[in-house]
Amino acid sequence: MDTVKITRLQERDNVMTVKKKFDKALYDVADKKAKEVMINWLKSNTKSTEITMKEDTYFDITCSISPELPRQLYEVEIKYSWKGDWPKTWREIRIPYRKKRLLDKWKKDYYNDTLTFVVLREDCKQAWFFDGDMVLNSEVKEVSNRNIRKGEMFFHLKTTDGYIVDID
Numbered sequence: 001m002d003t004v005k006i007t008r009l010q011e012r013d014n015v016m017t018v019k020k021k022f023d024k025a026l027y028d029v030a031d032k033k034a035k036e037v038m039i040n041w042l043k044s045n046t047k048s049t050e051i052t053m054k055e056d057t058y059f060d061i062t063c064s065i066s067p068e069l070p071r072q073l074y075e076v077e078i079k080y081s082w083k084g085d086w087p088k089t090w091r092e093i094r095i096p097y098r099k100k101r102l103l104d105k106w107k108k109d110y111y112n113d114t115l116t117f118v119v120l121r122e123d124c125k126q127a128w129f130f131d132g133d134m135v136l137n138s139e140v141k142e143v144s145n146r147n148i149r150k151g152e153m154f155f156h157l158k159t160t161d162g163y164i165v166d167i168d
Helices: 024-045 097-109 132-136
Strands: 006-012 015-020 050-052 061-064 072-079 092-096 114-121 126-131 139-142 153-158 163-166
Touching: 024 050, 024 061, 024 072, 024 114, 072 097, 092 097, 092 114, 092 126, 097 114, 097 132, 097 153, 114 132, 126 132, 132 153
Parallel strands: 072 114
Antiparallel strands: 006 015, 050 061, 061 072, 092 153, 114 126, 126 163, 139 153
């Protein structure tokens, strides 16, 4: 059995959270694929004239239709345990609480723009979309299972608060 190394214990908004060690190799593969799939979908399905993906920004993808309109910000990830049709018994999506830093940055510095969290299926053919405010206002609680270390906190979003989209 693999051991998850805890890199730090952090308190934020009176929530004590455990974080597992960052896995750069997994991040590099999943992050690149998720962004590429999402950018291709945005190019085909939105009126955005400018779509950028910069590693030096807080958000995975930034889109704009025109300079005078609010931008659309996207945070994307792949849920590798989601295979095939969405299981009817899965009534929530969990977003890691470490994304709170991103949400705080959005509310502080990008408050005129919209933020959407996108959770892609493992084959990237479907995705859940959740408004940033839904994430920010959702319940935060611990998840503990064989893949997640005891004490790691997550935003718990009801599937009824988002919508699912065919990507491919």
